[in-house]
Amino acid sequence: MLRYLKTAIMLLVMTLVACQSTSSISPKRADAPAVESLSINMLDMGYAPAKLDVVHAGRYQVNVANTSTVPHDIVFSNGVKLVVAPNKKASTFLDIPESGLTFSCSLPGHKEAGMMGRIVVNNEDPPVIEDQPAIKAQTKHEHKSTKIIPDYTPYNPKAPVLQSGKVHDIHLIAEEKESVVAKGATQQLWTFNGHVPGPVLHVRVGDTVLVHLENPRTNKLAHSVDFHASQVAWNDEMTSINPGEKKLYEWQADYAGVWMYHCGSNPALHHIASGMYGMVIVEPAEGLPKVDHEFAIVQSEFYLGKAGDITDLHKAGSHSPDYVVFNGVANQYKDHPIEVGTGKKVRMYVLNAGPNEDSSFHIVGTIFNRVIKEGMELVPENKGHYGSQAVDLAPAQGAIIEFTTAEDGLYPMVTHAFNYVGKGALGLIKAGDGDPKN
């Protein structure tokens, strides 16, 4: 009887809650104009995008997806609130005034950790004349905000094998394209060969590299390439080429290490922040000792423009990335862990492409027993048995690190600058079956 009563009360409460939530959302009238929509993703400790630009004040449908692993809410400055569980979505109508709105997460500490943002009304459109259909501007915006974001193909983290021979022809094609930078977010990127980061080159000291750079006619911008592993005059090999042009950049691999290459066309900040970078691994002439696994990891930042638009250069100039990522997509190795054998020797080539933020590269649960950073080496089995917990990499610095996983399980890969872990700088190394209890 008591159980029956409890169930009845629960049903009543659920009905009341359902009634309340529907009454707080004004139903769309049949004759009402189409409502434009906005999308916001909840990250582990942030929103993406954190700044939304709308063309005009008015009623919008806001779709919120919690892509993080923890519960969050979003409270707008006009009092509208949505609570969203991990991997769930919710939506509401929102009346955005001319002055815009701010929003944040009300869970303790979340706002302070960076979960806040704002909606800005731009009023960029020219005034609409009374008799003309107001449809045009709206349709354009609606098309942008309601587009379906495709899933992404994970970037293969395996380092390519050392290229055979002493002379290497490398083709780099500057490709301007919209790509996924996080679950639910795209950005107009500028790339080498269509991917961020560009291809990893793996050569030896003494090798010659012939880079055939091409800027297809269909591009809008001039591009160039600057190989940090080369010693050439900036105004010779690194000059920009216009759409429709090609050039040859020849260099010798004189020094070993993990090196950056990037587009240096003006403004270089914009071209790097938009994805034009990659890694060059130069091994010593005698090679590196054999290990069981080799991976190449590039850390970098994205500064989202308006939905899918080009990089926001103002944000890029003020240390406020929307995403900090490993190999071009936020959290991709959290969702697709990097698999290794337990007790096996793992070598990682790590590059911080920036363009702005430092990395403190760390793999939870491991100790690096070899680190070769910018020409300085921590040797395994050194006198005193020293080890390394995190490798500091300023923008454009690279390192070779080696470690072993002690047991089956998960080993998170992060930058220990933890303000960026919630923005996508999180991956998992999965040793064995990933379960320490088996």
Ligand SMILES: [Cu+2]
């Ligand atoms: Cu460029």
